[in-house]
Amino acid sequence: RQEQYRRLRDVPAVTADGVEIGLHMNAGLLLDLPHVAETGAGSIGLFRTELLFMVASKFPRIEKQTELYRSVLDAVGGRPVTFRTLDIGGDKILPYMARPDEPNPALGWRAIRIGLDRPGLLRSQLRALLRAGGGRVLRIMFPMIASAAEFDAARAMVAREVDHMVRHGYQTPYELKLGAMVEVPSLLWELDELTSRADFMSVGSNDLMQYLFAVDRDNKRVATRFDPLAPSMLRALGSIAEAGHRHGIPVTLCGEFGGKPLGALALVALGYRNLSMSASSLGPVKAMLLGLDAADASAYVGDLLASRDGAASLRPALTAYAERH
Numbered sequence: 001r002q003e004q005y006r007r008l009r010d011v012p013a014v015t016a017d018g019v020e021i022g023l024h025m026n027a028g029l030l031l032d033l034p035h036v037a038e039t040g041a042g043s044i045g046l047f048r049t050e051l052l053f054m055v056a057s058k059f060p061r062i063e064k065q066t067e068l069y070r071s072v073l074d075a076v077g078g079r080p081v082t083f084r085t086l087d088i089g090g091d092k093i094l095p096y097m098a099r100p101d102e103p104n105p106a107l108g109w110r111a112i113r114i115g116l117d118r119p120g121l122l123r124s125q126l127r128a129l130l131r132a133g134g135g136r137v138l139r140i141m142f143p144m145i146a147s148a149a150e151f152d153a154a155r156a157m158v159a160r161e162v163d164h165m166v167r168h169g170y171q172t173p174y175e176l177k178l179g180a181m182v183e184v185p186s187l188l189w190e191l192d193e194l195t196s197r198a199d200f201m202s203v204g205s206n207d208l209m210q211y212l213f214a215v216d217r218d219n220k221r222v223a224t225r226f227d228p229l230a231p232s233m234l235r236a237l238g239s240i241a242e243a244g245h246r247h248g249i250p251v252t253l254c255g256e257f258g259g260k261p262l263g264a265l266a267l268v269a270l271g272y273r274n275l276s277m278s279a280s281s282l283g284p285v286k287a288m289l290l291g292l293d294a295a296d297a298s299a300y301v302g303d304l305l306a307s308r309d310g311a312a313s314l315r316p317a318l319t320a321y322a323e324r325h
């Protein structure tokens with residue numbers, strides 16, 4: 001199997017009916033980076049910057065951060081990297097930062113909420129990212145965005161930092177793209193506002209699942225109670241892809257769901273053309289895609305969702321479909 005996946009490295013991910021799918025890799029540590037070349041991933045679709053902070057012994061200063069981000073960009077040889085700004089709080093703890101005692105950390109002070117409330121932290125990160133991206137393509141995305149207004153606030157911070165750079169004679173990125181993670185369900189009803197502001201969207205299916213079904217992703221009692229192949233989740237995912245197509249902005253999915261062959265099948269059927277996943281998932285997903293008729297799968301999933309049969313999940317039907325094909 002491993003050998004078979006290795007052989008697929010340089011084979012483009014194109015479905016049997018000719019639909020090209022971008023396959024990208026999730027990373028968070030420098031030691032993940034050699035996997036980009038080994039797996040043939042198109043880019044780093046999600047770089048979880050908080051991991052660099054979690055393994056440090058104190059909050060890295062701007063110079064240190066700049067050096068880290070620069071080494072990430074250097075290590076992937078010109079492929080794009082989508083840096084996600086600090087997603088701390090909730091389940092992700094920095095040992096050297098006091099954490100508030102919160103009754104519901106997953107619903108609490110985390111990610112972009114900390115970034116906007118304590119702008120010093122986010123500002124230093126943005127400054128370092130922009131410096132590392134000087135003269136290059138730089139992609140930044142913000143986690144846990146819950147409204148278009150929050151995206152605007154984050155974007156305004158970037159604009160200020162770019163001004164600051166220009167005034168101080170730093171080289172700015174050659175191209176700067178700003179995106180939002182779509183992982184808080186409120187955004188589903190503000191997709192038109194978001195798509196007219198963001199350069200790209202990336203769906204965090206792990207958190208979207210957690211917040212859509214109100215199931216703590218780290219609580220074993222409930223975490224697997226609902227299936228991401230449930231009709232409600234698939235309709236939510238479908239409407240995000242559709243909004244992206246309508247406004248012509250790229251949509252990627254970077255949660256675990258896209259790294260499962262059956263999940264990837266459903267996502268391609270729903271209109272996703274870019275998936276980002278852990279290195280070990282790239283081979284199995286590509287192998288599945290090569291045999292998939294995307295148009296047929298799309299019609300099949302469309303019919304299943306239209307049947308309104310009240311099934312808890314499309315998994316049995318999709319498993320049977322995958323076996324038949």
Ligand code: PEP
Pocket residue numbers: 046048087183203204205206207208254255256
């Ligand atoms: C997600 O929520 O799906 C995601 C990709 O981010 P994380 O797992 O880091 O929260």
Ligand code: MG
Pocket residue numbers: 143183204206207
């Ligand atoms: Mg998330």
